[in-house]
Amino acid sequence: MLSDSSSCRVCGSHALTGIEGYSDLPRVTSDSRPWSAGGGLFICLECDAIQKLPTTKWLSEIGDIYASYNLWPLSNGSEQPIFLSDYAPKPRSELLIDFLRNQIAIAQKGALLDIGCGTGAALANFGNLFPSWSLYAADLSERALPVLSRIPGFKTLFTQPLNKINRRFDLVTMIHSLEHFSSPTETLAEVRNLLGTDGVLLVQVPNGEISPFDLLVVDHLVHFGPRQLALSAGRAGLEIRHLRDDFLPKELTMVALPGVVSSGEWIAADSWSVKNATKKVQWLHAILDKANSVADVSHSLGRPFGIFGSSIAGMWLYGALQGKVDFFVDEDIARQGSVLDRRPIMNPEDVPEDAEVFLALLPETAIRVSQRMAVSPGRYILPPSLNLSEN
Numbered sequence: 001m002l003s004d005s006s007s008c009r010v011c012g013s014h015a016l017t018g019i020e021g022y023s024d025l026p027r028v029t030s031d032s033r034p035w036s037a038g039g040g041l042f043i044c045l046e047c048d049a050i051q052k053l054p055t056t057k058w059l060s061e062i063g064d065i066y067a068s069y070n071l072w073p074l075s076n077g078s079e080q081p082i083f084l085s086d087y088a089p090k091p092r093s094e095l096l097i098d099f100l101r102n103q104i105a106i107a108q109k110g111a112l113l114d115i116g117c118g119t120g121a122a123l124a125n126f127g128n129l130f131p132s133w134s135l136y137a138a139d140l141s142e143r144a145l146p147v148l149s150r151i152p153g154f155k156t157l158f159t160q161p162l163n164k165i166n167r168r169f170d171l172v173t174m175i176h177s178l179e180h181f182s183s184p185t186e187t188l189a190e191v192r193n194l195l196g197t198d199g200v201l202l203v204q205v206p207n208g209e210i211s212p213f214d215l216l217v218v219d220h221l222v223h224f225g226p227r228q229l230a231l232s233a234g235r236a237g238l239e240i241r242h243l244r245d246d247f248l249p250k251e252l253t254m255v256a257l258p259g260v261v262s263s264g265e266w267i268a269a270d271s272w273s274v275k276n277a278t279k280k281v282q283w284l285h286a287i288l289d290k291a292n293s294v295a296d297v298s299h300s301l302g303r304p305f306g307i308f309g310s311s312i313a314g315m316w317l318y319g320a321l322q323g324k325v326d327f328f329v330d331e332d333i334a335r336q337g338s339v340l341d342r343r344p345i346m347n348p349e350d351v352p353e354d355a356e357v358f359l360a361l362l363p364e365t366a367i368r369v370s371q372r373m374a375v376s377p378g379r380y381i382l383p384p385s386l387n388l389s390e391n
Helices: 057-065 092-103 119-131 185-193 211-214 226-235 273-299 313-320 361-374
Strands: 016-018 040-042 109-113 132-140 154-158 170-175 194-207 238-244 252-257 305-308 327-330 343-346 357-358 379-381
Touching: 040 170, 040 273, 092 119, 092 170, 092 252, 109 119, 119 132, 185 194, 185 226, 194 226, 211 313, 226 238, 226 252, 273 305, 273 313, 273 357, 273 361, 273 379, 305 313, 313 327, 357 361, 361 379
Parallel strands: 109 132, 109 170, 132 154, 170 194, 305 327, 305 357, 327 343, 357 379
Antiparallel strands: 016 040, 194 252, 238 252
16 A cells, blocks of 8 residues: 555555556566566556655665666676667767757857766766866765776765755756666756756656566666656746667657746556556566476577577566576677676577577567678567557
């Protein structure tokens, strides 16, 4: 049961309902560590927002996660590349800077604040293109300060609450950080107050309408769709200039300016929204069932069993299969040849001929990958189908 104080993290409504079956699923952290089952998942019947709740248990869990957080450990802190069909893989922040340059005129001099800066990859890439800018960062601790301090143009790392930062910025970026905040609408209101008169905010979050795997990330509180992100922005006093769900795969990208506070408008949720959220959870259970079955048969026949991918989805499945995985396969050359929990990460060309590799991917992505892997050794196993609709 929800307590009377529980409310939607986006619109403030108390009309939340739980999604059945979620609490039985093993989970994963945003830095790709397997995590135990036992979480809760809810959907708002007013605005459709799928979310966890910042309960005492959830806050305790994310405290444990952030105490030993290690983003991109297999690539020495370098960003994981984004694979686009028409381009060579590039770091996410490089693609975002290119996107921003195409949307607004960026002055040759200014002040940038990156909230949730990680190891400073976005700051470094921005500074390379705009060397006269002053670079600032905000994060939970000073752990990354030695790395940040080596970035040309870097000034200060803020670790206090956002509403305690006493200056304004020409550009604020939140790249995969908003979904971690327990009160995202209030956070955006605080960020609005950090923007100068002509300041610009760039936000990128996972698209909660696309990937069920994001539901499994313990420390992602709200799983934004375009409407929910727009609603939070409006309620925070931001004017959206661009909101795209097609710029990067499975991502939402928003450019916003200081505006006026709005009550926000949204289409009330319908029964199909709850059904689709339930379908996503059921699909995750179906993946576990199929992968367990394939792994058991493979081992009974003396064949090695592997997982394609060594990030969030792959590590979730790895943890859930409880020791049945012999290796990982990854197309990221920075990861190939590494060892993850004593399992090798292989180039597709090095997979054993008799191995079976489970594709922990969305079905349409898995089909494309399996077609690419057709010339490589091993047998690639597709996940179950997933049918989401408004019917």
